[in-house]
Amino acid sequence: MKKATKVMALAAAMVMLACTLTACGGSSKGGKLTFGTNAEFPPFEFVTSEGVIDQYDGIDMAIAKSIAEQNDMTAAIENMEFDSLLVALQNGQIDAVIAGMTATDERRETVDFSTPYYTATQVMIVKEDSDIAAAADMADKKICVVQGYTGEVCVNDMGYPYEAFKKGTEAVMELVNGKCDVVVIDSATAQKYVSDNEGLKIVEDASAFESEEYAIAVQKGNTELLEKINKSIEAMLADGTVNELAVKYTEAVAE
DSSP states (O other): OOOHHHHHHHHHHHEEEEEEEHHTOTTTTEEEEEEEOOOOOOOTTESSSSBBOOOTEHHHHHHHHHHEEEEEOOOEEEEEGGGGGGHHTTTTTTEOOOOSSBOOOHHHTEEEEEEOOOOOOOOEEEETOOOOOGGGTTTTTTTEEEEEHHHHHHHHHHHHOOOOSSSHHHHEEEEEEEESSSSEEEHHHHHHHHSTTTTTEEEEETTTTTOOEEEEEEETTOHHHHHHHHHHHHHHTTTTHHHHHHHHHHHHHOO
8 A cells, every 4th residue: 555655656746747847738848939940031030139039030030929928938049040940840959930931832741830921922132233124034144042942942943053052141242242143032031131232123023933921830740839829820910910010020121
């Protein structure tokens, strides 16, 4: 009887310890929701002196913070290379990915995506005196893209040779310094780079670049977290929060 009592006491202690470590029904990381991002994609995510989550700011960061708060959790950010995000997610290093990431069929094979929260298009950044007026005009030009971004996928699908950089700023500096003719990147981010660098302009080509939907990625089968994220996103879409953030940050980076 004493032995059984000891076993029961030990079991109860283990349950209490487990509850302490997992915040009893909260995140497996004690009430912290860790998002992976690549903070090189303004206005969605970038580093600043005072961000909404530590030094990280932008549309995505504000959304991430709101999602965590709506679920009584604290948002944390892991900043890494874009190509490493889904690997880190699958390895359990992070809980979710929010990085201006397009929900493609290929990515859906390895992760689950939330309700889309933003629709974007790809554009071309060129010098003001450039003769590039459409995507077809890039055929004989030197093209720069950001590694892993949708712009790279689009240019690759067109069959054009290109040079890929890890950061958008690096690609744009190639253009500013006359080392390339065009940078293909997301429209909102393009506005930031054009406003920051004199002598550049944006060229659109709706017939060549289809719209894309940004969504948050979670581990395959993590329906509990996905439902929480979806509920928060849908609420922010319904009350206009996402649209307000998009306007706020797009206008801010354009100043």
